[in-house]
Ligand SMILES: [Fe+2]
């Protein structure tokens with residue numbers, strides 16, 4: 001196996017490199033239209049049926065919530081990356097984070113189509129989620145992964161409910177949410193398989209309460 005000696009070890013990123021990379025992620029998440037998806041939007045060439053102005057506003061409110069959810073997901077993964085050890089599953093975490101970037105970009109693109117903005121409150125939710133992710137990561141990896149699993153479960157509930165309450169004619173948003181729901185179920189599953197601690201019901205209720213604050217505010221702004 002001596003030929004392995006010839007392969008240089010992967011370059012260790014310096015602290016400065018890491019900070020620049022972290023800052024880049026923050027900007028790509030918070031600056032509208034900056035996220036680059038790796039998969040095309042599932043909306044593809046799906047056509048909407050008739051949507052009234054009122055329905056369009058409702059759809060925009062729901063898609064804004066989903067977009068902010070993805071902002072929180074980015075912040076959560078980033079916060080965990082800051083404090084968690086997670087050596088074996090870091091690669092899987094990065095894959096999931098890339099899928100969250102897709103979700104972020106798809107929701108952003110759909111909001112543009114609906115002639116609506118992303119939420120002004122995103123920096124606030126980004127900071128909160130970053131802090132929670134970093135705190136969970138600092139406790140241990142089981143809690144950190146458990147937090148991912150519980151979050152994905154909650155997001156899955158929203159996605160499924162939103163597909164029901166989207167305006168009938170909004171086929172393009174629906175196509176996006178359908179694929180997101182599939183992806184989030186995978187994220188939940190691997191977080192549990194990787195050893196994530198199943199959060200007890202009271203903790204999940206607290207998370208549900210927090211998400212209610214988020215959804216109620218972001219639906220409007
Ligand atoms: Fe997502």
Ligand SMILES: [Fe+2]
Nearest residue numbers: 152183184187
């Ligand atoms: Fe996810």
